[in-house]
Amino acid sequence: xxxxxxxxxxxxxxxxxxxxxxxxxxxxxxxxxxxxxxxxxxxxxxxxxxxxxxxxxxxxxxxxxxxxxxxxxxxxxxxxxxxxxxxxxxxxxxxxxxxxxxxxxxxxxxxxxxxxxxxxxxxxxxxxxxxxxxxxxxxxxxxxxxxxxxxxxxxxxxxxxxxxxxxxxxxxxxxxxxxxxxxxxxxxxxxxxxxxxxxxxxxxxxxxxxxxxxxxxxxxxxxxxxxxxxxxxxxxxxxxxxxxxxxxxxxxxxxxxxxxxxxxxxxxxxxxxxxxxxxxxxxxxxxxxxxxxxxxxxxxxxxxxxxxxxxxxxxxxxxxxxxxxxxxxxxxxxxxxxxxxxxxxxxxxxxxxxxxxxxxxxxxxxxxxxxxxxxxxxxxxxxxxxxxxxxxxxxxxxxxxxxxxxxxxxxxxxxxxxxxxxxxxxxxxxxxxxxxxxxxxxxxxxxxxxxxxxxxxxxxxxxxxxxxxxxxxxxxxxxxxxxxxxxxxxxxxxxxxxxxxxxxxxxxxxxxxxxxxx
Amino acid sequence: xxxxxxxxxxxxxxxxxxxxxxxxxxxxxxxxxxxxxxxxxxxxxxxxxxxxxxxxxxxxxxxxxxxxxxxxxxxxxxxxxxxxxxxxxxxxxxxxxxxxxxxxxxxxxxxxxxxxxxxxxxxxxxxxxxxxxxxxxxxxxxxxxxxxxxxxxxxxxxxxxxxxxxxxxxxxxxxxxxxxxxxxxxxxxxxxxxxxxxxxxxxxxxxxxxxxxxxxxxxxxxxxxxxxxxxxxxxxxxxxxxxxxxxxxxxxxxxxxxxxxxxxxxxxxxxxxxxxxxxxxxxxxxxxxxxxxxxxxxxxxxxxxxxxxxxxxxxxxxxxxxxxxxxxxxxxxxxxxxxxxxxxxxxx
Ligand SMILES: Nc1ncnc2c1ncn2[C@@H]1O[C@H](COP(=O)(O)OP(=O)(O)O)[C@@H](O)[C@H]1O
Ligand SMILES: [Mg+2]
Numbered sequence: 001x002x003x004x005x006x007x008x009x010x011x012x013x014x015x016x017x018x019x020x021x022x023x024x025x026x027x028x029x030x031x032x033x034x035x036x037x038x039x040x041x042x043x044x045x046x047x048x049x050x051x052x053x054x055x056x057x058x059x060x061x062x063x064x065x066x067x068x069x070x071x072x073x074x075x076x077x078x079x080x081x082x083x084x085x086x087x088x089x090x091x092x093x094x095x096x097x098x099x100x101x102x103x104x105x106x107x108x109x110x111x112x113x114x115x116x117x118x119x120x121x122x123x124x125x126x127x128x129x130x131x132x133x134x135x136x137x138x139x140x141x142x143x144x145x146x147x148x149x150x151x152x153x154x155x156x157x158x159x160x161x162x163x164x165x166x167x168x169x170x171x172x173x174x175x176x177x178x179x180x181x182x183x184x185x186x187x188x189x190x191x192x193x194x195x196x197x198x199x200x201x202x203x204x205x206x207x208x209x210x211x212x213x214x215x216x217x218x219x220x221x222x223x224x225x226x227x228x229x230x231x232x233x234x235x236x237x238x239x240x241x242x243x244x245x246x247x248x249x250x251x252x253x254x255x256x257x258x259x260x261x262x263x264x265x266x267x268x269x270x271x272x273x274x275x276x277x278x279x280x281x282x283x284x285x286x287x288x289x290x291x292x293x294x295x296x297x298x299x300x301x302x303x304x305x306x307x308x309x310x311x312x313x314x315x316x317x318x319x320x321x322x323x324x325x326x327x328x329x330x331x332x333x334x335x336x337x338x339x340x341x342x343x344x345x346x347x348x349x350x351x352x353x354x355x356x357x358x359x360x361x362x363x364x365x366x367x368x369x370x371x372x373x374x375x376x377x378x379x380x381x382x383x384x385x386x387x388x389x390x391x392x393x394x395x396x397x398x399x400x401x402x403x404x405x406x407x408x409x410x411x412x413x414x415x416x417x418x419x420x421x422x423x424x425x426x427x428x429x430x431x432x433x434x435x436x437x438x439x440x441x442x443x444x445x446x447x448x449x450x451x452x453x454x455x456x457x458x459x460x461x462x463x464x465x466x467x468x469x470x471x472x473x474x475x476x477x478x479x480x481x482x483x484x485x486x487x488x489x490x491x492x493x494x495x496x497x498x499x500x501x502x503x504x505x506x507x508x509x510x511x512x513x514x515x516x517x518x
Numbered sequence: 519x520x521x522x523x524x525x526x527x528x529x530x531x532x533x534x535x536x537x538x539x540x541x542x543x544x545x546x547x548x549x550x551x552x553x554x555x556x557x558x559x560x561x562x563x564x565x566x567x568x569x570x571x572x573x574x575x576x577x578x579x580x581x582x583x584x585x586x587x588x589x590x591x592x593x594x595x596x597x598x599x600x601x602x603x604x605x606x607x608x609x610x611x612x613x614x615x616x617x618x619x620x621x622x623x624x625x626x627x628x629x630x631x632x633x634x635x636x637x638x639x640x641x642x643x644x645x646x647x648x649x650x651x652x653x654x655x656x657x658x659x660x661x662x663x664x665x666x667x668x669x670x671x672x673x674x675x676x677x678x679x680x681x682x683x684x685x686x687x688x689x690x691x692x693x694x695x696x697x698x699x700x701x702x703x704x705x706x707x708x709x710x711x712x713x714x715x716x717x718x719x720x721x722x723x724x725x726x727x728x729x730x731x732x733x734x735x736x737x738x739x740x741x742x743x744x745x746x747x748x749x750x751x752x753x754x755x756x757x758x759x760x761x762x763x764x765x766x767x768x769x770x771x772x773x774x775x776x777x778x779x780x781x782x783x784x785x786x787x788x789x790x791x792x793x794x795x796x797x798x799x800x801x802x803x804x805x806x807x808x809x810x811x812x813x814x815x816x817x818x819x820x821x822x823x824x825x826x827x828x829x830x831x832x833x834x835x836x837x838x839x840x841x842x843x844x845x846x847x848x849x850x851x852x853x854x855x856x857x858x859x860x861x862x863x864x865x866x
Contacts, residue, residue, distance in 0.1 A: 320757055341759030350757065358757045361750035372747060373758035381740040388738070 006069035008033045008196050009054075009085075009165055014063035016049055018415070021407055023049045024060070027222045029215060031165060031198060034191050038211030038228075039200045042240055043419030043450055044405050045217040047200045048090065051167045055087040056080045086158030087167040090418075091356070094150060096143040100136055101125055104157045121160075128159050131193070132186045148179035155186070166190065167198040172206055184210045202448065204236055216240055241449050251455045251480065252448060268332055269293035270436050270467035271317070276326030278309075278316050278491075286312040287323070288492040294436065299458065299468040301482030302493075305511050306473045309491035311353060314438055314471060318350055319343050331435060344373050349429035353440035353471075355418065359425045362414030366406060369413045370395040370428055398427040403453070419450040426454060430461065437461065440471045455481065475507060487511055540860035541810075548852030552845060561841050569838060570831030570846060582718045584823075584830045586788065589725040590615070591829075592822035593780035594804025596732050597649075597773040599813045601667075603736055604769035605749035610656065610671030611777040612801035613678035614649040618778025620685055621648025622785040623792040626703025627690055637706035642724075642782045649778010650771050652678065657770040661763055667770060675801075686794050698794035709787040719787030726819070728776060733815040745769055803829070806850055810857050825850060 009031040016024040024046045031037050041047050052058045054065060056074040064071050067083055074080050080087070094103050105121050122138045129136055134152045142150060151171060158166050168187075172180045187197050187210060201207060207214055207228075214231055216223040216239045223239045271294040278287035286309045294300045304310055315321040317328055319340040328335045335343060344350075352358035360369050371380045371391055379390050395409035402423040406416060416424065422442065429437060439458070443451045458481060462468055471488075472478050478485055479502050487495040487510035495510035497503070553563045574584040594611045601608040608614075625644035629637055656670035686698035709719040736742040747755045748765040756762050784796050807825050811817035832846035 315757075318757075339759065339761070340756070341761075344759050352754075352757055357751070358754050360754060361747050364746065364750045368743070368746070368750075371743075372754070375743045375747070376740040381743075384739050384741060386738050386740055386743060 005033075006066070007031065008068060010066040011050070011054060012064050012066060014050060014053055015061045016046075016053055016058055017061055019407060023220050024053070025220045027063070027217070027220070029222060030225070031196050032213065034194060034196060035212040036187055036191055036197045036199055036210055038207035038214045039198055039217065040202065040204070040207050040214060040236065040240060041217035042448065043202065043446060044219075044417045046220040047217055048169055048417075049220075050217070051087060051169060051198065051200065054080065054085060055167065081158075081161050081163065084162065084164035085167070086161060086163030086165070088151070088154045088158060088169065088171060090169040090171075092151075092154045094142045094153065097141060099139050099141055100145075100153050100156075101138045103142055103153060104138075104160050108161055125156060125160060128156055132159065132189050133182065134186050135182075151183075152186075159190075163195070165196050165198065167200070169200045170202070171199070172201065172203065180206070202240075202446070204233055204240075204448075207236070208233060218242055237448070250452060251459070252452055267295070269295045269329075270331060271469065272327075272329040273317065274327040274329075276313070276316055276323050276328065278312055278321060278323050280312075286491050287316055288490065290326070290488075290491070290493050292486060292493065294467040294469050296435070296467050297462060297465045298483045299462050299470055299481050301478035301485040302469070302471040302488050303475060303478050303485055303507050303511055304471075304473070304488035308488050310440065310471045310488060312491070313488070314350070314352075314440055314469075317438065317469075318348065345377070347433065347435040349432060349434045349437050351422075351425050351429050351437070351439045351442055353444070355421045355425060356414075360413045360421060362412065364413060365395075365410050366399065366404070366413050366416075366424060367392050367395040367409040369424060370398055370409070370431075372428065374428075374432055394431070398424065398431060402427040419446045422446060422454070423450065426457065430457065434466065436467045436469065438469045438471075441473055442470070443477060444472075444474065479507075541857060544853050544856035544860060547856050548849050551852050552849045555848065556841065556845060561839065566835055566839055566841055566845075569835040570828060570849075573831045573834040574827040579716045580830060580834075582713065582716045584826045585718060585722050587826040587829050588823050589721045589783055589787070590780045590798070590800045591803055591807060591826055592725050592729055592819050593776055593783070594800045595807035595811070595818050595822050596729065596815075597777035597780070598804050598808040599811070599815065599818055600732060600736070600745070600776065601766075601769040601773045602808060602813045603749045603815075604745045604765050605752060606660070606766050606769055607668045608653065608671050608770060608773040608777075609668055609801075609805070610653060610674045611773070611780075611804050612797040613671070613675035614652045614774045614777035615781035615784070615797050615800065616675075616678040616682045617652035618645035618649040618781025619785045619792055619796050620682060620781075621645050621778065622707070622782035623685070623690075623700055623703055626707035626785065627701065630704030630706075632704060632706050634706040634708075634710075637704055638709065638786065641703065641707040641786050642779065645778045645780075645782020645785070646775045647778070649781065650775040652778065653770050653774030657767050657774075660770070661767045667766075671770075682792065682794055682796070686792055690792075692791065700792040702791045703785065707786055708790055709783065719783075721783035721787035724779070724783060728779070729815075729819045732776075732818075736815050803850070806854050810854050812857075 007030045011027060011029040014024050014027045015022070027046070027050055029050070039047050049058060053060045054074070056076045056079050065074060066072070072083055074083065077087070095106065098106070101118050101122050104125055105118065125138045128134065134156055136149050136152045136156065142153065145153070155166070171183060187199065190197055199207070199211060211228055213225060213227055214236065215225040216236065218240060273290060273292045276287055276290045277285055279285045288309070290313060292300070302310065312321060316323045319335065319338055330343070330346060330348065356362060361372065371394070374380060375386070380387060380394065392409050398404065399406060399409060404416070404420045404423045404427070406420065413421065413424065426442065443454055446454070458468060470478065470481060483499055485497050485502065485507060486493045487507060489511060495507070497507065549567060553567070556563050556566055574580045594615065597611045597614065598608055621644035622641045626637065626641045629640065652674055653671065656667050656674060659665040659670055660667045683698055686700050690700040692699045692701050709721050712718045712720055712722065736745060744755070744760045744765055747760060748762045752762045780800070781796065785792060789796065803825055807818060807821045811821045828846050828850060832843040835841050835845070836843040
């Protein structure tokens, strides 16, 4: 009798609900031996939830997990790792002041617990780095490492525990193109050594580049699983977005160049920054003599590799940090020593990069979050008393208008998925009468329909005369939306391009500090 | 925190009951667990539990004992949960209580002859001011140097223990008492009685009023919103214009003031003088209440009342059944444990 070996891993009939919300509906997924399996889907589709079930973080309401033909019961991440299943979360936790080795062995079985001698562990890790092309210094401290390396550490952590299946939840969100390439190379080496990888993403290109098999989830339901060779980009996009967006009207997939801004840029600028300098405890300035204007009805983009002073610049403009030198004028008034509260009150709105840390109150409700920053203004509060019925109504209005997927205004904001969180933050900013909108990486980690929606909103507001300062690590985004682009390098603005002169390579050179003084 | 109350307000009785289920389960489980311990020790478990649960409601005296106990418990809990709402931990409630009691006694003795309409408010105010002053140093150290408030508030307790001994034995000692005690404060500083026999002082009304005020403040004012927001995410609160250092400072000061008030009420309502040990174990019970209530200011008074019932029942059990009253402490600890566990279960 011919024996067909069972697939590596089968998820059968998995359902999971959070209260009344059905996050997964009878999902079937099969992972074969030695494959990179792309799990694609819009935000809130249930990708993370499905993998959390597999990793033992959530208990499914129904369904089973079959590993090499045997039904297994995974109650906790420990069980999952015991069965050879490892996961790297999108927002992983590491101990910043521990070294790479210490972080990796943390929680694993140590051979010589009493002495805590990590020499053998270090050797093993170095070996893993070599084998899989994951460059990382085992003795470096996490806090000193860039995001790309921290992620490698997280992957090494799983490999160190000897997993056969590695789940990566949106691993490319914080990586540069070079880092993405090297990650893909490592994944291919893992597969060559007999492992399987589940690669969660919303980026079509990446899936097409690296995956052997592609599965699409939408609204908690499994849509399709096909070998890459049998799918087209168009099919995947249509499956992912369903009828949510009209591909012909899409900004993201537009064939033609964006229309020129209608602003004549006469009159005084809305925001006028002169010689802004901010020096940290170290001697190198974080913001170095930056001058910049934003007029009504224009989008000014700021490009730069992450960590070149973007956040510091924006926080100085908002008064969250105090500048050492320089002038900030808003609508012809010197902001000087205005508090952040005053600046917001005058008509500035801010959408910070770090949604969870800087953008929301995770344990508070959506209603409470919907008034953060305007909580002391009418109509949300009068004479210091909160008007809850009005606030709740306001929140429900935002939920409906911006398609925030949630059970209601009373839900905890911390449970929203990334895109819904961003919709909430953006909705909150745009709900007020403002003259200046400051955006920092407004679409990072978000799926196509959400990106479309946000681009549409920004464009429309620009048309209505809003001044927009857009800081982004994503060059494609900047070139798609901006009327002008300035480039930030080591805290200084090193270049300035008008829309007609936009050139990816030119901007890229400026971003790496190679530029001509004009 | 207040999101729970928003949900409660908006979803009616069914979900109120749903929110209560984990609490009910936790209480039953705790009693069951402690019952096993009692049974092993050879005690009559049903009688012990009947005593714990029903002493408070069987006699007028029981009810009044419970209400008297409720006052410092609810105030101590609030002294903990107000800073907690802002993400800060006031573990110095008993030091502030003692300081408040000293402040109240000082006013009450020095102005002993003054009439009640003047003296009583001043006695209470003396407590509030001293309580706030007692936390001023930790609050300032936090504001100025970001020094952890847990440590400093605890340390201030020890200073208070010394101070109360000094005041009761050296400044206004009562020579006939066998225990460090001061002479009584002026009769004008006594809290009026709501019921004469058995005596129930008007501090109960003050405590209820404060509990309502705090709930209103944290859940229905924009200033309270800033407190809750800061506790939920200080970083984001700062980004959106809230001065979080001020909020930290203010929340601690409010907690200290309320703890100080609880000390003044113990003096003006119960003892009419300063007695070493006046703080009892109110701090620990206050923390337990605050944590069981998960900082929800709507729940704090109810949890405080329940704990007061257990406490009164515990002393009765000790008197009549010779079972150590500390058993109730174990029950309370179990309840806290199970309530916290129910969170973990629900999250999965
Ligand atoms: N712990 C949770 N509690 C309540 N709802 C949740 C929780 N985790 C996820 N959800 C909801 O489940 C749905 C699927 O989320 P998720 O799996 O994170 O999507 P994806 O990873 O595909 O973006 C979303 O609507 C999300 O809001
Ligand atoms: Mg996800």
